[in-house]
Amino acid sequence: MKKVTAEVTSVFWITLAITLAMSIWGSVAPGLFEKYSGVLMNFISVHFGWYYLLAVTFFVLFCIYLIFSRFGKIRLGKPNDRPEFSYASWFAMLFSAGMGIGLVFYGVASPVSHYIKTPPTAEPGSVEALEDALRITFFHYGVHAWAIYATIALILAYFTFRHGKPALVSATLAPLFGHHMKKGWGKAVDVIAVFATLIGVATTLGFGATQINGGLTYLFGVASGFWVQLLIIVIVTILFMLSTYSGLGKGIKYLSNTNMGVAGILFLGTLILGPTLYILNSFTNTVGTYVMSLPIEALRIAPNSESERQWVMDWTVFFWAWWIAWSPFVGIFIARISRGRTIREFLSGVLFVPTIVCFLWFATFGMSGIDIQNSGADLAGLPDEQVLFGMFDQLPMGIILSILGILLISTFFITSADSATFVLGMQTTNGSLSPSTMVKFTWGIAQSAIAAVLLYTGGLQALQNVLISAAFPFSIIMLLMCISFYKALSKDKVGGK
16 A cells, blocks of 8 residues: 555645634534524525435445345455454454444433433324334344444555555546546545544534433433533543554553443343343344344335424434444544455445344343333433433442443543544545654644534534535445446456455
């Protein structure tokens, strides 16, 4: 692979200027910021909700086609390259890449909400709503989500390791647009990719700060509000800066191992202390209904029902936008750990193994929450950021589980921000695998500032507004990447193992 310079490019300065302008606007005129971000989000949701559904379904079908096509034998690297990591290590890292604050935030809140407050079609609290609750959650975290990650990771890995291109989104479009990708159009593509990543990570950090605040409020009566959340963001920013300074080989490695350990303890503790048989039965039943309903659910836009269509916008379109905004960040990470695997092997692993792990997670936490809700505790009446802790409160050793929950959210916060600073640094230094500490620090402060501004201007709703808006242009780039990739793939020699 060609050596690339670690000097900052114009992409760094352009994206940083946009970020600063957005931060200043949100700080000086939060009302106007919330208003116009809401208007833009509503316009995209109303007029292009159908587009999000079709685009993400296309990514699923594209991945499945490649698994069974003649291209499946092509390696992500040179013909003699072999995987660096064992299957066990690779699967663990795939899980780590997708297992973040979102799963902890929505692990209980989504199924309980779909059952009691926000069922797509059924009467709230009905048996039909109960059966739909886990299925809908599986849908939002299933193969559609992982197809988004797999698509961009596959394309980046192919061009980087097989063709020696820099790990830039613009480089993957060269077969389609040629030398234009080395000029202004290429810079524009990379700016959009960096900005989408920045917003996706900032949104996740915002959710993390509100949930840490929610846990402290539920457990210790700490005030809930922007200033407490800002303090949390500042503290965690300092911590992930220290982790960034220590390097990927130290800080991020140890924190990632801590994540896996704490997540495993929380999962097993909830499975054992919760309604174990009910969880396992619900998991098995819901996998079946998920598979059966997948084609209908994937394209459901409800043109004849305003309330149902709004539900699709608030939930499905929001999640698809979130995954798309996160895809450059997660995709680059997955690409880096997948050199040497065949396309068939890569896609089979990325699509299905993390999906099953997510299903187990949501079945365990979601059905435990629903069982507690049906037993008389009003989890649905709590703010989303407190639902997890409300559930733990009803289980044996709940205080220990709650403390572990806050610890897990905090370490996910740190590792997500730390990894994102590396990816953002890489994308703004011409694909360098060693961006300078100063560049990473700059992006670390920027993503925390955006998270704080979004919380200040409108809380979780502002996070949702900006996320859907930022993901829209990048989704178009992803579709172009697929066309470019297929064009390059068609000229590749399918052979050597």
